Amino acid sequence: MLLLLIQAFNGLQFGVMLFLMAAGLTLVFGIMNVVNLAHGSLYMIGAYVCAETYDATGSFALAIPSGLAAALATGVVIEIGIFRVLYARDHLDQVLATFGLTLFFNDLVRVIWGSTAVYATVPRFLAGQVHIITGAPYPAYRLAVIVVGFAVAALLYLVISHTRFGMVVRAGASNRVMAGALGANIVVLYTVVFALGAILAGLAGLMAGPIFTVASGMGDSILILAFVVIVIGGIGSIRGAFIASLGVGLIDTMGRAYLRPLFGLFLPPTAADNTGPAVASLLIYVVMAAVLFFRPRGLFPPRMR
Amino acid sequence: MKTKWLLTAALLPLLPICAMAAESVKIGLITTLSGPEAVMGNPMRDSANLALSMLGGKIGGLPAEIIFGDDQQKPDLGRQQAEKMLKKDKVDFITGMLGSNVLLAVYQQVVSSHTILISANSGPHQLAAGMCSPYFFAMASQNDEAPEAMGYYLTERHVDDVYVMAPNYAAGHDMISGFKRSYKGKIAGEVYTTFGQLDYQAELSQIRDAKPKAVFVFYPGGMGIQFVKQYAESGLKNEIPLYSAYTVDSSTLQAVREAALGNYEASFWGADLDIPRSKEYVAAFSKEYGYTPPNYGAVSFDAIFAIDSAVKAVHGDLSNRQGMIDALEQASFPSVRGQFAFNANHFPIENFYLFQVQKTEDGKEFLKEQETIFTAHKDAYAPECHMKKE
Numbered sequence: 001m002l003l004l005l006i007q008a009f010n011g012l013q014f015g016v017m018l019f020l021m022a023a024g025l026t027l028v029f030g031i032m033n034v035v036n037l038a039h040g041s042l043y044m045i046g047a048y049v050c051a052e053t054y055d056a057t058g059s060f061a062l063a064i065p066s067g068l069a070a071a072l073a074t075g076v077v078i079e080i081g082i083f084r085v086l087y088a089r090d091h092l093d094q095v096l097a098t099f100g101l102t103l104f105f106n107d108l109v110r111v112i113w114g115s116t117a118v119y120a121t122v123p124r125f126l127a128g129q130v131h132i133i134t135g136a137p138y139p140a141y142r143l144a145v146i147v148v149g150f151a152v153a154a155l156l157y158l159v160i161s162h163t164r165f166g167m168v169v170r171a172g173a174s175n176r177v178m179a180g181a182l183g184a185n186i187v188v189l190y191t192v193v194f195a196l197g198a199i200l201a202g203l204a205g206l207m208a209g210p211i212f213t214v215a216s217g218m219g220d221s222i223l224i225l226a227f228v229v230i231v232i233g234g235i236g237s238i239r240g241a242f243i244a245s246l247g248v249g250l251i252d253t254m255g256r257a258y259l260r261p262l263f264g265l266f267l268p269p270t271a272a273d274n275t276g277p278a279v280a281s282l283l284i285y286v287v288m289a290a291v292l293f294f295r296p297r298g299l300f301p302p303r304m305r
Numbered sequence: 306m307k308t309k310w311l312l313t314a315a316l317l318p319l320l321p322i323c324a325m326a327a328e329s330v331k332i333g334l335i336t337t338l339s340g341p342e343a344v345m346g347n348p349m350r351d352s353a354n355l356a357l358s359m360l361g362g363k364i365g366g367l368p369a370e371i372i373f374g375d376d377q378q379k380p381d382l383g384r385q386q387a388e389k390m391l392k393k394d395k396v397d398f399i400t401g402m403l404g405s406n407v408l409l410a411v412y413q414q415v416v417s418s419h420t421i422l423i424s425a426n427s428g429p430h431q432l433a434a435g436m437c438s439p440y441f442f443a444m445a446s447q448n449d450e451a452p453e454a455m456g457y458y459l460t461e462r463h464v465d466d467v468y469v470m471a472p473n474y475a476a477g478h479d480m481i482s483g484f485k486r487s488y489k490g491k492i493a494g495e496v497y498t499t500f501g502q503l504d505y506q507a508e509l510s511q512i513r514d515a516k517p518k519a520v521f522v523f524y525p526g527g528m529g530i531q532f533v534k535q536y537a538e539s540g541l542k543n544e545i546p547l548y549s550a551y552t553v554d555s556s557t558l559q560a561v562r563e564a565a566l567g568n569y570e571a572s573f574w575g576a577d578l579d580i581p582r583s584k585e586y587v588a589a590f591s592k593e594y595g596y597t598p599p600n601y602g603a604v605s606f607d608a609i610f611a612i613d614s615a616v617k618a619v620h621g622d623l624s625n626r627q628g629m630i631d632a633l634e635q636a637s638f639p640s641v642r643g644q645f646a647f648n649a650n651h652f653p654i655e656n657f658y659l660f661q662v663q664k665t666e667d668g669k670e671f672l673k674e675q676e677t678i679f680t681a682h683k684d685a686y687a688p689e690c691h692m693k694k695e
Contacts, residue, residue, distance in 0.1 A: 003511070138539075215341055256507045
């Protein structure tokens with residue numbers, strides 16, 4: 001029972017990281033109707049700059065803002081320089097252009113920091129364990145990731161649901177032409193939303209550094225998962241992205257922990273060893289397929305008028 | 306008539322190239338040079354370069370060149386690299402082979418072209434047994450052996466409740482079966498994770514719940530760095546000792562640092578060994594590249610000297626493949642392992658040692674030799690190899 005609870009924590013931790021990625025992606029996709037495959041690059045840039053700054057200065061207080069600033073600056077530059085041209089184009093052009101951007105950024109980090117991965121370290125004050133439940137020490141860093149993730153989710157909820165800016169964002173997600181006709185400055189809105197997404201991706205990246213490894217192309221695998229999340233949650237919905245990311249995080253972790261023993265009950269051990277991890281990595285796609293079948297627009301699609 | 310002329314004219318420029326091929330030695334080295342597993346591939350490349358420069362840029366007296374190929378730890382990319390090296394570069398030897406998955410993918414293609422293939426790291430059991438070939442030599446060890454040494458050591462020490470983990474691929478299964486061959490106690494849990502997985506939190510929670518007396522893992526390179534760090538972060542290191550093979554080495558230690566302190570590793574080589582040839586290599590490598598080389602580098606270094614000895618034996622006649630194979634079988638080159646010989650299946654006969662991660666006086670982590678577990682050990686598969694001499 002205790003183990004199940006701990007695994008749920010692990011699932012939440014993975015889930016909130018997915019949420020930070022998915023939130024920006026779903027806003028950009030929902031509001032600007034742009035498929036942004038370069039979102040993973042912003043995650044990678046946040047991770048690299050944070051890890052390298054921490055390595056060079058030894059100060060986490062300096063590393064975090066520099067990682068976020070790098071992701072933000074890159075986001076704003078590509079929005080103004082490239083995305084503004086892409087808004088009027090169809091999805092295929094956008095996919096091609098943003099895929100090109102990911103290739104560019106993957107190579108750029110190799111040029112700057114070399115092709116060997118960077119092994120980011122957990123800051124010293126978070127290196128220990130916390131006894132959330134007696135007898136089950138939990139890594140402090142993982143707990144911090146959960147706390148930050150939930151805090152950002154709460155903040156996003158407040159901004160989106162209870163501020164004037166949030167109202168414009170929601171209006172944009174529901175009907176972008178009408179929002180523009182009613183006087184919302186769509187050009188500025190796009191840049192601000194994109195910048196917000198970039199910061200969230202950078203934050204996810206810099207927190208992911210010590211958990212995964214900081215390497216060229218690190219954003220690609222998580223980007224796929226983030227797309228799965230926004231498809232399940234409903235494109236354009238922050239609430240949907242939040243619930244879907246926690247769901248995907250939990251399903252993935254539980255699958256890794258329990259499928260192998262489960263298969264072991266009715267399969268010979270070698271077969272279970274092979275199918276367990278394989279099916280575990282497929283699990284979330286099965287869930288996505290099921291959601292698409294029953295609710296093609298996702299679990300919580302924004303209302304359209 | 307005219308076409309014949311044209312054809313001759315077109316082929317003419319090719320002639321000097323063919324003639325030149327015999328006057329230089331080309332070695333293809335395929336390993337992982339990017340991504341998380343490059344921590345093992347980079348020292349392989351650097352050590353090969355070091356060996357060649359120590360030989361004055363010559364192999365067996367002929368000018369030589371090493372062509373590097375990055376497999377990105379993907380079997381399909383390894384195959385592409387091997388194909389390019391065989392067909393375009395026309396290499397005389399292929400070495401490298403960090404991952405068993407890559408080696409198994411390129412194996413048939415290389416040995417069927419009668420090019421000598423020298424694995425400087427992986428040794429999957431298939432190639433030691435029925436699939437063995439006169440053209441293939443494993444320089445490092447058969448995959449099962451280091452875990453076998455660890456299993457033997459733990460059994461001797463009456464550690465009888467061990468949790469085992471490895472990535473789910475060719476070498477992962479070899480390692481665990483090797484461990485189980487000599488380990489006589491109870492297996493508290495046996496877990497295979499996705500190859501390339503970097504976050505082990507879910508699996509570590511399972512270990513904590515199982516409460517074994519010891520944990521044995523095989524997590525090479527980047528996977529190992531993440532596993533060992535997370536093992537320490539989860540607090541498990543203070544409760545359950547961690548034993549490993551091909552997981553903690555002097556290159557991954559640079560990233561893992563204190564998190565590995567006190568962990569045990571079984572291996573056929575470590576920079577701490579008191580062998581003159583090994584000391585010479587470690588000193589030269591550290592001077593050139595600024596860090597202590599891991600076993601991957603040491604074997605790659607040996608591989609270049611082995612090739613040198615083979616080319617010397619045939620007096621530079623690279624078409625005499627059988628002569629080079631005979632020379633390699635003698636293992637007459639100076640090895641960083643001191644005593645070194647090839648078994649009938651072209652896999653090494655060598656010692657296995659236990660190392661522990663300790664700190665030097667100036668606060669740097671290193672692998673301290675503890676004891677010799679196996680002396681002149683042969684792999685378990687050799688009797689299954691019936692090599693066809695040609």
